[in-house]
Amino acid sequence: MDALVGRLNKDKVLFRQGQYYSTQITIVSGDMEYRFNIDKGQVSKAETDDSAVQGFSLIADPESWAKFCQPVPPPEYHELGALLASGHLQRQGDIQAMESNFMYVRRLLEIWREDQRGSAQ
């Protein structure tokens, strides 16, 4: 998780997108949670019980995330918007915080995916 946070903070797309963005993003896969605090674009690992910052969750079953993380993901599973539009992913919480920074969120998820692929090897 620390290495992933390091990668997120070095990413130029996230840096460009996130300078005014503060929220909490949680990726939920079955019983697993990956929770990030975003403070003006700076990413840090959030404690599971940290509810001081309002945010949103991206929730999908492990099978859907596994498809998302394939080297060439299948249709409907290849992008955040595709998962959402096809009903494979649910969102909970402050939806406006997600919609208004959708480019940031999709990029964060893209880097998380790269990390997951690396972990799987």
Add this chain to the structure above:
Amino acid sequence: MNAVFDEVKGRYVQLTLSDETVNIYFEEAGTGIPLLCLHTAGADGRQYREVLRNESITRQYRVIVPDMPWHGKSSPPAGWQEKEYQLSTDDYLRYIVAFMSALELRQPLVMGCSIGGRVVLHLALQHQEKIGGIIGLQSGLDAGADDYDPQAFSHFHRHDVHAGYSAAAWMAALIAPQSPDNHRWETLWHYASGGPGVFKGDLYFYAYDGDLRNQPLVIDTKKCPVYLLSGEYDWSAPAAGAEEIAQRIPGAYFKKMHGMGHFPMSENPEKFFEYLNPVLEDYLSKQ
């Protein structure tokens, strides 16, 4: 300095549409059968740049790519600051027919993508005598008109959201993972640089007014060939929808484009030509 120029020429034509004057910017290249190319919602003719530059196409076709009113270099009519842009089927057809008439295009082959892929069907149904054939890219009969809710698209036009980034991020989800990164990000740039409210206004046609489900698809494909090409990664206008259209129009051609999304001509032009070239050859053989 070794500057590299292509053969693409751009200019304006002034049209009067519903008592409003608009300056339509268009680019063209090549000689031969007119091939009129219509861009997607919220974007502009830049999407077809590699088609304009493709000499194997421009040797046999006069490729013409306009920016719709309100899009690209075709500025909105005077008074835009007081209007909400909303594209209706009638407005869309009126513009296309006026443009074809102004350029004196005789029986053009009309290729459109997404909203363009829908409107070419309207064009063939209502103005079959004016065109030579259609190529529908990512065509569909509808896009959820029964559940149409303009609020669902509010993030594409509200003061506290960067609509360009929002549109680009959503359109990223329609691009295939196989598409090259440079083309992917340029396609997203087209969306990031759209005018305020324009993408949302186009979606009125795409998601509601352009619904064709309940219309008989009577097109004589001997007089007006119908070609439908659809990318497999498009969940908004899925290939199955275009396949259904082809089944309802006797003689229509359908091909699913593997490893392709919603923007074939701009997200992966080289791959797109593998599917487009046989269509253009077939059309030529019928002339």
